[in-house]
Amino acid sequence: MRRGASFWRYVVLGIGGLAFLFPFYYMIVGSLQESPDPTPAGAFPDPSNLTLDNYVAIDERIDLLQGLLNSGIFTGGVLLGTVVFGVLAGYALAVLHWRGRGVTFALALLVQVVPFQLLMIPLYVLIARDYGLADSYLGMILPFAINSTAVIVFRQYFLQLPRELFDSAAVDGAGELRTLWSVALPLVRPVVLTVVLLTFIGPWNEFLWPFLITKEQSMQPLAVSLANYISNVAASAANPFGAVLAGAVVLAVPAVVLFIVFQRYFRTTNIGSGVKG
Amino acid sequence: MTVLDFDARAADGAPPPPGRRRARRGGLLGKNPAGLLFSAPYLVFVAVVFAFPLGFAVWISFHDYFFAAPGADVARPFVGLDNYTSVLSDPAVRRSFVNIGIFLIINVPLTVGLSLVLATLLNQVVRGRTFLRVAFYVPYVTASVAIVGVWLFLFNGNGLVNEILGPLAPDPPWLINSAWAMPSIAFFVTWKQLGFYILLYLAALQNVPRELYEAAATDGAGRLRTFWSVTVPAVRPATVLVVLLSTIIGANLFTEPYLLTGGGGPNGASASPVLIMYQRGIEQGTPGVAAALGVVLVVLVLLVAWLQRRFVGGDES
Secondary structure, three states, X not given: OHHHHHHHHHHHHHHHHHHHHHHHHHHHHHHHEOOOOOOHHHHOOOHHHEOOHHHHHHHHHXXXXXXXXXXXXXXXXXXXXXXXXXXXXXXXXHOOOOOOHHHHHHHHHXXXXXXXXXXXXXXXXXXXXXXXXOOOHHHHHHHHOOOHHXXXXXXXXXXXXXXXHHHHHHHOOOOHHHHHHHHHHHHOHHHHHHHHHHHHHHHHXXXXXXXXXXXXXXXXXXXXXXXXXXXXXXHHOOOHHHHHHHHHHHHHHHHHHHHHHOHHHOXXXXXXXXXXX | OOHHHHHHHHHHOOOOOHHHHHHHOOOOOOOOOHHHHHHHHHHHHHHHHHHHHHHHHHHHHOEOOOOOOOOOOOOOOEOOOHHHHHHHOOHHHHHHHHHHHHHHXXXXXXXXXXXXXXXXXXXXXXXXXXXXXXXXXXXXXXXXXXXXXXXHHHHOOOOHHHHHHHXXXXXXXXXXXXXXXXXXXXXXXXXXXXXXXXXXXXXXXXOOOHHHHHHHHHOOOOHHHHHHHHHHHHOHHHHHHHHHHHHHHHHOOOHHHHHOOOOOOOOOOOOOHHHHHHHHHHHOOOHHHHHHHHHHHHHHHHHHHHHHHHHHOOOOO
């Protein structure tokens, strides 16, 4: 009885795992096929039909390296802003007593449910038109500069550290800045990785915002240039699917590798608190 | 008692006189005014990127707003509800609301059901747990743009899915079939986001008291009975959250109809409200109409979220 139940559990979970992983496997196989083979046999790599030409083809059209670099700068800027200012705000929210703390915490929760569709038009008007930040990294980064979920995650982390750590530093006469620098920051390392993972997928995968404000191809993150390739030029390529899938692999690999390597930092206990507040 | 005062003290690291510290307690800015200083960048960010644009969106929606060269002084007259009337009388907009309704009716129940079942099973196994957990959230961490490429390949007229289905395949194929385009997008988004909701449910399941399961076992409840009478009620707060988040994310739908069905096709059958906002506001240069559409959409989403909370939330919320 128990053995049977456990068997069926694994059957259902296995079907689930297959359904989640197969498209990725198919993405890689398809990106290496010289001519697309949509038949069931095409799901198994055929050595005579394998090539790296698709990667060359997509690179000629959208400059993968430049796209990766733009995605990296966009993501790096957001990560920097989120980690630096998020730690500060999270520490202040958890440890310090100051007027406006409750309101700031409520704002950090509220901001997470403000839908981007309402902000899209005014942000476009302000950033692209009024401030002239179209086709610039700053314009891309600005709306995402500090991830509110990360602020909450930092706050929860500092809250669960023993209060005496901070109190005894205060008794020793350290100022708030010094306590932050020499007591709080050295402890913060494990949660920084969680925050980096949580924040990374936002800008790296973001399409709508950079798509709105970058018209120059040399400034576009990879997600945007690949999307433009899919919607505009794919029809004119010799093996459009192969080229699209090759681009997709290049876009997907950094995020997937990061999450596999650091999977233990992306767990329910780490992120649950941030989302639930 | 000011921020500057704190800065000076922190800079030279001199211990504060004990008496002064106690005196701060009732200060104008609270016991640790530095908190405000530390949070200032975040507060400025929220003001610039959220609060001001929110107000600005509402302002634009009541004016005849158009794009002009930066610095040019142009009149943008108040037009009352004109933008709202043109939004509500636009058949394409109405169609997009019906589409997003179809999307949510498929996406939200499917998301709740599948993620709860998979999380419950995952919570019960030991071997292969990490592998499965990672496998489940790989789609979530991957860019939609990348995965859309594979789905186009899979669901194409002579793609793998239709090859396997043979005569059962819909004609015209999924993404260019007006009856199947929106459901296809709903399945795609459900599949892509599921891993994140599984993580939320896993967290909730770990907080369910073990005694509840033991009591159910003592009463001789079967596996399904235990799931219905113990697990489902115990994770209800998480369910409320999953329903709320999937509704908000669904209402923001843009990338999938833009790429997967080539701009909301066929013939508007998969256009989402945000796609229409993009077309009206930025392609056609009528931000007033787009802003009004945004306001209407958000009001509707809030209404739906409130209804969901009443029905899913049960008594406690």
